[in-house]
Amino acid sequence: MKYVNEYRDGALAKEIADKIRQEVNPDREYNFMEFCGGHTHAIFRYGIPDLLPANVNMIHGPGCPVCVLPIPRLDAAIELAVTHKVILCSYGDMLRVPGSRKRSLLKAKAEGADVRMVYSCMDALRIAQENPDQEVVFFAIGFETTTPPTALVIEQALKLGLKNFTVYCNHVLTPAAISNILESPEVRELGVLPLDGFVGPAHVSTVIGSQPYYYFAEEYQKPVVIAGFEPLDVLQAILMLVRQINEGRAEVENEFARAVTYEGNPRAKQVVADTFELRRSFEWRGLGVVPYSALKIKQKYAQFDAEKRFTVDYRSTRENKSCECGAILRGVKSPRDCTLFGDPCTPENPLGSCMVSSEGACAAYYSYGRYQDRTFASDKSHPAA
Amino acid sequence: MSNNCNAGNKTYSQTLDLVKGKVEMVHGSGGKAMAQLIDELFLKAFSNKWLEQMNDQACFQLPAGNVVMATDSHVISPLFFPGGDIGCLSVHGTVNDVAMSGAVPKYLSAGFILEEGYPLADLQKIVTSMAQAAEDAGVHIVTGDTKVVERGKGDGCFISTTGIGVVPEGISMGAERVSVGDKIIVSGSLGDHGVAIMSLRENLTFETTIESDTQSLNDLVASMVDVVPDIHCLRDPTRGGLSATLNEIAQQSNVGMQIYETQLPIKPQVNAACEFLGLDPLFVANEGKLVAFCPPDKADQLLAAMRQHPKGKDAAIIGEVFEDDLNFVQMETAFGGNRMVDWINGEQLPRIC
Numbered sequence: 001m002k003y004v005n006e007y008r009d010g011a012l013a014k015e016i017a018d019k020i021r022q023e024v025n026p027d028r029e030y031n032f033m034e035f036c037g038g039h040t041h042a043i044f045r046y047g048i049p050d051l052l053p054a055n056v057n058m059i060h061g062p063g064c065p066v067c068v069l070p071i072p073r074l075d076a077a078i079e080l081a082v083t084h085k086v087i088l089c090s091y092g093d094m095l096r097v098p099g100s101r102k103r104s105l106l107k108a109k110a111e112g113a114d115v116r117m118v119y120s121c122m123d124a125l126r127i128a129q130e131n132p133d134q135e136v137v138f139f140a141i142g143f144e145t146t147t148p149p150t151a152l153v154i155e156q157a158l159k160l161g162l163k164n165f166t167v168y169c170n171h172v173l174t175p176a177a178i179s180n181i182l183e184s185p186e187v188r189e190l191g192v193l194p195l196d197g198f199v200g201p202a203h204v205s206t207v208i209g210s211q212p213y214y215y216f217a218e219e220y221q222k223p224v225v226i227a228g229f230e231p232l233d234v235l236q237a238i239l240m241l242v243r244q245i246n247e248g249r250a251e252v253e254n255e256f257a258r259a260v261t262y263e264g265n266p267r268a269k270q271v272v273a274d275t276f277e278l279r280r281s282f283e284w285r286g287l288g289v290v291p292y293s294a295l296k297i298k299q300k301y302a303q304f305d306a307e308k309r310f311t312v313d314y315r316s317t318r319e320n321k322s323c324e325c326g327a328i329l330r331g332v333k334s335p336r337d338c339t340l341f342g343d344p345c346t347p348e349n350p351l352g353s354c355m356v357s358s359e360g361a362c363a364a365y366y367s368y369g370r371y372q373d374r375t376f377a378s379d380k381s382h383p384a385a
Numbered sequence: 386m387s388n389n390c391n392a393g394n395k396t397y398s399q400t401l402d403l404v405k406g407k408v409e410m411v412h413g414s415g416g417k418a419m420a421q422l423i424d425e426l427f428l429k430a431f432s433n434k435w436l437e438q439m440n441d442q443a444c445f446q447l448p449a450g451n452v453v454m455a456t457d458s459h460v461i462s463p464l465f466f467p468g469g470d471i472g473c474l475s476v477h478g479t480v481n482d483v484a485m486s487g488a489v490p491k492y493l494s495a496g497f498i499l500e501e502g503y504p505l506a507d508l509q510k511i512v513t514s515m516a517q518a519a520e521d522a523g524v525h526i527v528t529g530d531t532k533v534v535e536r537g538k539g540d541g542c543f544i545s546t547t548g549i550g551v552v553p554e555g556i557s558m559g560a561e562r563v564s565v566g567d568k569i570i571v572s573g574s575l576g577d578h579g580v581a582i583m584s585l586r587e588n589l590t591f592e593t594t595i596e597s598d599t600q601s602l603n604d605l606v607a608s609m610v611d612v613v614p615d616i617h618c619l620r621d622p623t624r625g626g627l628s629a630t631l632n633e634i635a636q637q638s639n640v641g642m643q644i645y646e647t648q649l650p651i652k653p654q655v656n657a658a659c660e661f662l663g664l665d666p667l668f669v670a671n672e673g674k675l676v677a678f679c680p681p682d683k684a685d686q687l688l689a690a691m692r693q694h695p696k697g698k699d700a701a702i703i704g705e706v707f708e709d710d711l712n713f714v715q716m717e718t719a720f721g722g723n724r725m726v727d728w729i730n731g732e733q734l735p736r737i738c
Contacts, residue, residue, distance in 0.1 A: 004660050008720050046722055047717075047721070050721070
């Protein structure tokens with residue numbers, strides 16, 4: 001496999017970092033939000049903050065699929081496994097997220113529920129074929145990247161005539177979340193969240209293209225640079241954002257041109273449009289209820305919709321009052337602002353979703369950036385990254 | 386072959402069917418069937434004077450020096466994997482645990498938990514592989530035990546081994562001796578074992594040329610202490626990979642560590658497999674590598690000695706120990722930044738050894 005290390009080249013990184021240092025205006029701050037958890041992970045894993053000048057700040061966005069799933073929908077998935085006794089399949093990180101009363105899918109599994117980790121939704125389909133006498137539910141989460149595979153699996157289930165397979169659909173939409181952040185009082189009125197531009201999604205944009213971001217650049221006058229998940233991509237995108245700000249531009253630029261086009265992937269978009277339709281509203285952890293921000297399975301595939309086959313309650317729950325996941329997902333607070341961070345909330349004992357996934361800001365900060373705690377001990381006001 | 390088989394002082398009406406035969410409950414019941422399994426399989430393979438005495442224990446003398454003892458249970462799945470099997474792994478694991486004290490491993494015990502229905506042909510392969518591994522490492526399997534559990538209550542074969550060794554005069558190693566300034570040396574490429582096992586796992590199957598690195602390290606250790614008797618600490622980074630080992634020792638000796646990503650020996654295939662599985666090679670298990678902590682003025686000498694040994698030819702100095710009350714392990718990334726190397730979180734891959 002090629003291209004593992006090519007986009008992680010230290011010498012090139014130094015060149016780009018030098019350019020950023022030369023070009024930033026020392027009299028101002030640059031505040032950029034990386035929307036995706038994949039970027040957050042890369043920033044911490046490769047130590048990108050060490051390469052940035054002190055006045056370039058990265059704000060972590062809500063683009064971590066397991067982080068934004070509201071607790072009631074996770075509780076519902078646990079109920080499917082425990083009460084309805086289905087074989088519940090989902091992606092790895094999802095199994096560890098604590099729901100209400102600290103229950104997780106992994107704990108339900110230890111208590112006897114049949115919960116299985118899959119690498120692909122096709123595995124869930126195979127499990128359904130292998131267990132014709134049992135109901136199999138694929139707990140589908142994620143942004144536009146994981147949506148087309150779910151659509152294909154539903155199509156495939158229809159072709160195979162499977163009667164024991166359904167999807168609990170929780171797919172959400174990136175542009176709706178970006179709008180929500182840009183419309184939030186913290187950004188528009190209060191000035192709590194200074195936001196100068198976005199590092200735009202990588203894999204999501206391979207599907208939806210760069211086209212949806214033009215609205216944000218124009219309407220909100222915020223530059224967007226679409227970037228890949230490799231550290232050189234992120235650094236280059238930051239340089240491009242700095243240049244846009246310095247030149248007073250607010251445009252959509254595509255750093256990830258090797259994978260992202262203006263239109264995106266028409267075949268993927270088509271299969272999604274064929275299978276799913278917009279939900280009128282959907283609750284996001286952190287962002288609250290966001291209109292037209294998620295997808296549900298179309299009526300013609302209703303037989304594969306777990307929400308139609310099973311009665312699953314949607315019970316609102318109170319989150320841990322001290323947990324700052326919500327504010328962290330909106331970019332208003334950094335992980336270090338949370339009083340639970342590190343004690344008692346850790347990746348081994350996560351109290352909030354941001355501490356679970358490696359794409360979550362708290363987990364990335366805890367696992368990779370904690371050595372900076374020495375700095376924090378002496379200067380609590382310093383931003384997290 | 387005669388129907389009457391005479392092994393030891395017992396006569397059996399039929400030889401053990403090592404082609405089509407299966408493990409049966411009677412093989413663990415203490416009766417003649419068990420005696421025959423021991424005679425025709427274990428005794429034959431492990432053949433040595435202690436075992437042949439057929440006592441419930443082995444009686445031996447040890448040379449002068451501190452005696453060390455280590456134990457390790459093996460539940461790996463699958464039982465056979467590229468580069469090895471549970472048999473040789475169960476010898477290497479314990480031999481290495483003993484050797485990491487600087488000791489010369491001498492004797493092993495072996496406890497088998499077999500599942501009813503397990504093919505005797507496979508068991509023979511495992512036992513033969515154990516015998517070969519023991520011979521290669523210069524140790525003797527001198528006592529053992531066999532139990533059989535009902536079908537469905539085990540997973541073919543579990544093996545528990547315990548080892549005893551003797552530390553030569555003048556050698557004293559342990560995590561408590563790791564000191565500020567020590568250099569950190571690894572003996573070779575990281576993550577091979579974990580990736581080899583993962584390549585075979587259900588729903589992860591991918592093709593790779595990577596083989597497990599399972600091997601005994603006592604000969605490498607002997608050549609290391611020959612040259613630098615004052616090595617402060619040795620440890621084999623098995624489950625949890627290099628990151629777990631470094632974090633353990635950092636806490637035990639109340640120090641911090643700084644390593645350098647560009648210095649880590651990692652094969653491109655291992656990097657590639659980790660990349661698409663979303664794993665960090667620093668968390669992936671090894672079964673034939675060690676990490677050494679050595680006074681800085683002896684590090685180059687030790688490295689040279691390791692590189693002269695076939696099991697240490699890819700050895701590299703990867704970092705150093707510094708003072709840190711928080712016991713953080715940090716890594717300068719190849720990209721030019723810095724980050725923590727934290728403990729592995731959650732279960733990366735169950736039953737890796």
